[in-house]
Amino acid sequence: MNRPLGRAKGPGPTPHSFLFVSPDLEKNLKVGEFITYEAEIDGEPQTILARISERRPVRLYPDPFSSDPAIDPNRVAAIVGYSGKTSELFEITAEVIGCYDEKLRAFINPRVPPRVGTPIALAGNEYLSRVLSRVKAGEVGSATVGWLLSRPRLQVPIAIDVNALVSTHMAIIASTGAGKSYTAGVLIEEMLKANNRAAILVIDPHGEYETLAEIANSNALSGDGYRPGARVHAPGGIKIRVGTLEQGDLRYLLPNVSDRMSYVLGRAYREAENISKKRCSDPNRWTLRELEDAIDRQGENEEDTFDRGSANALLWRLRATIHTGADEIFDDQQQTPLSELFQPGRVTVMRLDQVDERQQQVIVAALLRRVFYARMDNKNEQVAPGSDNYLPYPVFILIEEAHNFAPANADIVTTNILKKVLAEGRKFGVGVGLISQRPGKLDPDVLSQCNTQFLLRIVNPVDQARVRESVESVGRDLLDELPALTKGQAIISGAAVNTPVLCQIRERYVRHGGESQSAVDEWRSYSGEAQTRRRERDTATPRQPSSRRSSLFKED
Amino acid sequence: MSKTREVILGKIVKSNSHTDYVCQVYSLNEFEPAPRPENYALGTFVKIELTDGTSPAYLVGLIYDTVLLNPEFGRLGPRLSSESELTTFSPDYLNERAVLLGITAIGRVKANGEAVLGVPRLAARSDALVREMTREEIVHFHTGSGQLDLSYLPILVRIDNPLAYHLARIVLLRLMDLLPAYRAELDVLEDDLGWQTQIGPLGGLQ
Ligand SMILES: Nc1ncnc2c1ncn2[C@@H]1O[C@H](COP(=O)(O)OP(=O)(O)OP(=O)(O)O)[C@@H](O)[C@H]1O
Ligand SMILES: [Mg+2]
Numbered sequence: 173m174n175r176p177l178g179r180a181k182g183p184g185p186t187p188h189s190f191l192f193v194s195p196d197l198e199k200n201l202k203v204g205e206f207i208t209y210e211a212e213i214d215g216e217p218q219t220i221l222a223r224i225s226e227r228r229p230v231r232l233y234p235d236p237f238s239s240d241p242a243i244d245p246n247r248v249a250a251i252v253g254y255s256g257k258t259s260e261l262f263e264i265t266a267e268v269i270g271c272y273d274e275k276l277r278a279f280i281n282p283r284v285p286p287r288v289g290t291p292i293a294l295a296g297n298e299y300l301s302r303v304l305s306r307v308k309a310g311e312v313g314s315a316t317v318g319w320l321l322s323r324p325r326l327q328v329p330i331a332i333d334v335n336a337l338v339s340t341h342m343a344i345i346a347s348t349g350a351g352k353s354y355t356a357g358v359l360i361e362e363m364l365k366a367n368n369r370a371a372i373l374v375i376d377p378h379g380e381y382e383t384l385a386e387i388a389n390s391n392a393l394s395g396d397g398y399r400p401g402a403r404v405h406a407p408g409g410i411k412i413r414v415g416t417l418e419q420g421d422l423r424y425l426l427p428n429v430s431d432r433m434s435y436v437l438g439r440a441y442r443e444a445e446n447i448s449k450k451r452c453s454d455p456n457r458w459t460l461r462e463l464e465d466a467i468d469r470q471g472e473n474e475e476d477t478f479d480r481g482s483a484n485a486l487l488w489r490l491r492a493t494i495h496t497g498a499d500e501i502f503d504d505q506q507q508t509p510l511s512e513l514f515q516p517g518r519v520t521v522m523r524l525d526q527v528d529e530r531q532q533q534v535i536v537a538a539l540l541r542r543v544f545y546a547r548m549d550n551k552n553e554q555v556a557p558g559s560d561n562y563l564p565y566p567v568f569i570l571i572e573e574a575h576n577f578a579p580a581n582a583d584i585v586t587t588n589i590l591k592k593v594l595a596e597g598r599k600f601g602v603g604v605g606l607i608s609q610r611p612g613k614l615d616p617d618v619l620s621q622c623n624t625q626f627l628l629r630i631v632n633p634v635d636q637a638r639v640r641e642s643v644e645s646v647g648r649d650l651l652d653e654l655p656a657l658t659k660g661q662a663i664i665s666g667a668a669v670n671t672p673v674l675c676q677i678r679e680r681y682v683r684h685g686g687e688s689q690s691a692v693d694e695w696r697s698y699s700g701e702a703q704t705r706r707r708e709r710d711t712a713t714p715r716q717p718s719s720r721r722s723s724l725f726k727e728d
Numbered sequence: 729m730s731k732t733r734e735v736i737l738g739k740i741v742k743s744n745s746h747t748d749y750v751c752q753v754y755s756l757n758e759f760e761p762a763p764r765p766e767n768y769a770l771g772t773f774v775k776i777e778l779t780d781g782t783s784p785a786y787l788v789g790l791i792y793d794t795v796l797l798n799p800e801f802g803r804l805g806p807r808l809s810s811e812s813e814l815t816t817f818s819p820d821y822l823n824e825r826a827v828l829l830g831i832t833a834i835g836r837v838k839a840n841g842e843a844v845l846g847v848p849r850l851a852a853r854s855d856a857l858v859r860e861m862t863r864e865e866i867v868h869f870h871t872g873s874g875q876l877d878l879s880y881l882p883i884l885v886r887i888d889n890p891l892a893y894h895l896a897r898i899v900l901l902r903l904m905d906l907l908p909a910y911r912a913e914l915d916v917l918e919d920d921l922g923w924q925t926q927i928g929p930l931g932g933l934q
Contacts, residue, residue: 234920248916253879
């Protein structure tokens with residue numbers, strides 16, 4: 173145990189907390205910092221871990237001592253006869269985490285608060301490296317994403333449990349620019365290391381993850397004959413077969429669909445399914461052409477003249493919205509085999525920039541549905557190798573801008589399937605990671621199903637409130653730190669760690685693609701160019717009128 | 729700084745506690761030079777001898793109050809006599825008119841010259857002589873350690889007297905005058921007392 177920094181004073185405001193008093197001469201005892209003390213459990217001395225949740229000064233100079241900024245109040249105090257070292261004294265509240273059980277690799281909470289006068293010490297680096305997570309840095313199943321923020325660089329590595337992370341889902345939540353995508357990149361790098369070799373798909377609505385392609389050439393991640401892979405697909409590089417779209421997807425995609433049109437669409441959709449079933453005993457292989465024809469036939473209904481108009485309106489909308497072909501995302505025949513989207517030891521980036529938001533949502537819904545049911549069937553060994561849906565290993569899907577796919581107070585095409593995956597994905601090996609800068613706009617149920625959280629700086633009070641209500645694993649004291657965090661600092665909590673930690677996320681091995689653009693730099697470079705051109709123009713020798721005339725007859 | 733002449737103010741006639749002494753000011757003809765009112769003004773630093781002159785050790789005190797004893801009594805009595813007649817015919821009676829000084833002990837100076845600030849461990853004797861401190865002695869008392877020392881200030885503001893804060897302020901103003909090197913630090917303290925004595929009573933937030 174380290175040298176004591178304080179002594180226990182008595183019980184704290186809650187049953188798990190206690191108070192201790194310290195002069196904190198080295199300014200170590202910040203909120204979130206870990207401390208330890210010894211207590212006897214079943215006759216054995218044990219080290220108990222606790223976390224500081226509050227720090228309150230119990231000694232303060234009178235304010236007027238500081239009335240002259242040029243004079244140190246300690247000096248004034250010395251003049252009136254106080255020259256002790258402990259002009260600052262703190263009453264510190266700490267929450268007992270418990271005693272680490274080496275066999276269970278978890279904390280058991282023996283509820284032994286320290287006796288009055290017990291020495292309290294800063295938790296040792298080595299001890300913390302061992303107990304903060306079930307897995308140790310570098311072990312199989314560990315992702316070393318950074319180090320404990322309150323300790324010097326790399327002293328206490330934060331290694332999170334990848335199995336827990338993917339099986340019970342994850343969320344990265346922070347204000348814009350706080351480092352979400354960067355953190356996601358670090359996590360992907362870690363998951364692609366030889367000790368994990370994850371199969372990851374990134375849904376990238378802003379084209380921020382292109383630089384992940386460099387992972388394939390990074391020596392930091394390869395070794396022992398293993399080399400991770402990375403594929404980045406532009407929109408259209410990953411195919412969705414139109415036949416896998418549900419009626420609801422279509423209704424959602426087409427603009428301003430009236431009840432009448434919706435009715436016509438429903439009948440046409442069933443007809444297209446039947447045609448597909450007759451052709452290849454699979455209802456989900458109809459082509460866009462077959463659907464169009466089916467809609468057209470609905471318009472020929474003699475009994476109702478309205479149907480013609482509705483059918484025409486639908487056709488017009490369908491043709492304006494959904495396109496199939498070589499460069500399109502939707503295709504009549506093909507769909508990208510799942511084993512191509514997901515490969516152990518490889519990240520696939522599905523760029524969706526320049527794709528309309530509703531289309532993005534439908535694409536994600538179709539993809540999630542396909543992966544989820546494919547994994548279900550694969551689990552039941554109903555899929556043959558070689559099939560498009562053959563996917564014999566678990567997968568992890570990272571979704572950026574998650575609030576667009578599970579918005580609060582609205583049910584959209586993606587909401588249901590996302591909820592289903594979050595609730596049941598664990599059974600079938602489909603893990604989801606959600607990234608959002610607007611947790612306030614994210615469905616609270618969805619957020620609370622993500623059992624590991626990376627919380628970076630959050631300033632907006634609405635967003636803070638949503639996090640407070642949906643993230644149970646983090647105490648108020650830590651959440652209060654959210655607005656004060658800086659770039660790359662994260663609270664990591666939940667299933668993948670033994671106790672919430674304040675972590676400095678490490679630097680990336682490969683370049684980050686979401687760098688903020690400097691508007692001023694761009695203006696300056698353009699202004700430079702424009703000026704050069706203007707200068708060239710202004711200083712050029714004017715052409716002689718005679719030469720212009722001569723150019724009528726011959727080339728200059 | 730020219731060496732100022734030492735003025736004997738009077739003698740200790742009573743104490744109310746270990747630190748609270750009463751000094752009777754000598755009347756006109758007892759000592760030369762006779763103390764004049766400016767010698768025993770409020771906030772004056774005084775030294776109270778600790779032995780009967782055999783050792784240079786003394787207590788340091790501060791005049792915190794003045795009481796005039798029976799000032800009206802003479803007038804109500806043989807009213808027809810003028811002051812000059814009284815001097816001639818009943819000198820004892822005149823002696824009963826006295827100025828009493830309340831002195832609070834704030835430290836001592838040991839025989840070796842070392843200044844010890846704060847509640848003194850030794851008490852003065854009855855009849856001990858009380859002298860006004862010179863400028864040099866005041867400076868030495870406060871800075872003898874090489875640092876400005878005012879550790880009696882917290883005791884001073886706690887004496888049971890409505891003028892306690894004013895007294896502390898007078899002391900600080902005096903020291904600012906005597907110790908220009910510490911003016912800024914003293915100003916911080918003086919400023920606070922100034923607020924508490926001048927603005928606080930009128931409702932200023934403190
Ligand atoms: N751990 C870190 N170490 C060093 N730099 C970092 C770290 N985290 C973030 N940054 C820097 O902070 C900037 C913003 O990070 P990032 O692009 O990940 O933010 P974001 O939260 O995804 O923002 P947005 O909401 O705009 O997508 C980047 O320029 C990145 O280089
Ligand atoms: Mg981002």
